[in-house]
Amino acid sequence: MVTTVPQSEIDIPATAAGKSRVELKNVSRGFGEEWDREEVIKNLTFEIKPGDLTCIVGPSGCGKSTIVNLVAGYDTPESGEILLNGSPVRGPGKDRMVVFQETALMPWQTTYDNVVFGPLLRGEGTRAEIDKEARRLLDRVGLGDFKKKYPSQLSGGMQRRAELARALINKPVLLIMDEPFRGLDAMSRPLMQEFFLRLFEENRRTNLFVTSEIEEAIFLADRLIVLSNRPAQVRAVIEIPLPRPRQFHMMSSPEVFEIKRQALEILHEEAMKSFRGQGARGEQVRPQAQP
Numbered sequence: 001m002v003t004t005v006p007q008s009e010i011d012i013p014a015t016a017a018g019k020s021r022v023e024l025k026n027v028s029r030g031f032g033e034e035w036d037r038e039e040v041i042k043n044l045t046f047e048i049k050p051g052d053l054t055c056i057v058g059p060s061g062c063g064k065s066t067i068v069n070l071v072a073g074y075d076t077p078e079s080g081e082i083l084l085n086g087s088p089v090r091g092p093g094k095d096r097m098v099v100f101q102e103t104a105l106m107p108w109q110t111t112y113d114n115v116v117f118g119p120l121l122r123g124e125g126t127r128a129e130i131d132k133e134a135r136r137l138l139d140r141v142g143l144g145d146f147k148k149k150y151p152s153q154l155s156g157g158m159q160r161r162a163e164l165a166r167a168l169i170n171k172p173v174l175l176i177m178d179e180p181f182r183g184l185d186a187m188s189r190p191l192m193q194e195f196f197l198r199l200f201e202e203n204r205r206t207n208l209f210v211t212s213e214i215e216e217a218i219f220l221a222d223r224l225i226v227l228s229n230r231p232a233q234v235r236a237v238i239e240i241p242l243p244r245p246r247q248f249h250m251m252s253s254p255e256v257f258e259i260k261r262q263a264l265e266i267l268h269e270e271a272m273k274s275f276r277g278q279g280a281r282g283e284q285v286r287p288q289a290q291p
């Protein structure tokens with residue numbers, strides 16, 4: 001069950017957010033020469049529904065960032081197609097913003113200058129309009145008093161919030177988060193999860209969120225896509241039936257326990273494949289010749 005959250009005026013209109021649907025159809029991508037080929041994703045098919053927060057979880061190295069790069073348009077599938085609202089993704093665009101684990105803030109610019117950089121560069125609106133929007137977003141992410149600070153003067157959680165403001169000023173129809181909270185300390189991570197949820201629940205912007213933490217995925221997601229070991233394929237799609245706004249206490253319900261059990265069972269099975277003699281490339285590892 002998902003409850004509708006009232007539209008906030010702080011962000012893009014629900015119509016724009018609600019329209020963005022992403023479809024991956026039989027997408028494959030590998031790397032290397034023929035003799036040294038590594039199939040990373042193979043015939044991957046799934047859908048990100050409009051206004052949903054879709055979380056991808058999968059074993060380490062299964063190809064999650066490769067999927068992010070393809071959806072963002074930084075990379076191109078070898079076969080298959082990726083559609084955004086029915087149109088093929090043919091390259092990067094400001095309609096899809098990515099927040100990575102590593103900070104992408106420019107260290108020589110203040111938090112404010114980082115946020116206004118994109119729209120100013122592209123000449124989108126007047127200086128006054130961009131300034132107003134930047135201030136509004138920085139206030140919204142709780143950095144109103146940190147506008148003049150440089151990224152190195154911000155904590156990890158603050159840097160992520162600055163990155164969110166920097167992404168949101170572009171009014172993307174799809175926000176892509178690639179393990180954005182990995183590396184944050186044990187206190188900051190749940191705070192950032194909750195903060196991010198409130199932001200999402202205000203406008204329901206279509207969101208693709210990659211994480212290796214199953215609890216984080218369940219807490220955030222409307223749908224969970226569980227991937228196989230490399231080459232990545234969809235092992236399970238799990239709908240998360242928790243109401244919104246999400247609260248931490250919901251995580252102790254029996255249904256969450258059951259979802260977690262299901263997902264962990266699959267992830268364990270997939271991880272074990274690498275230990276049982278299946279190589280990282282999905283091939284059988286030949287036994288070593290004895291001397």
Ligand SMILES: Nc1ncnc2c1ncn2[C@@H]1O[C@H](COP(=O)(O)OP(=O)(O)OP(=O)(O)O)[C@@H](O)[C@H]1O
Binds near residue numbers: 031040059060067
């Ligand atoms: N540009 C590239 N050239 C060659 N190999 C690549 C390239 N990009 C990714 N790979 C390979 O694809 C595989 C999957 O990498 P990817 O980063 O997508 O996995 P991941 O699931 O995000 O990993 P992690 O769980 O560690 O974050 C890795 O073996 C990686 O070396």
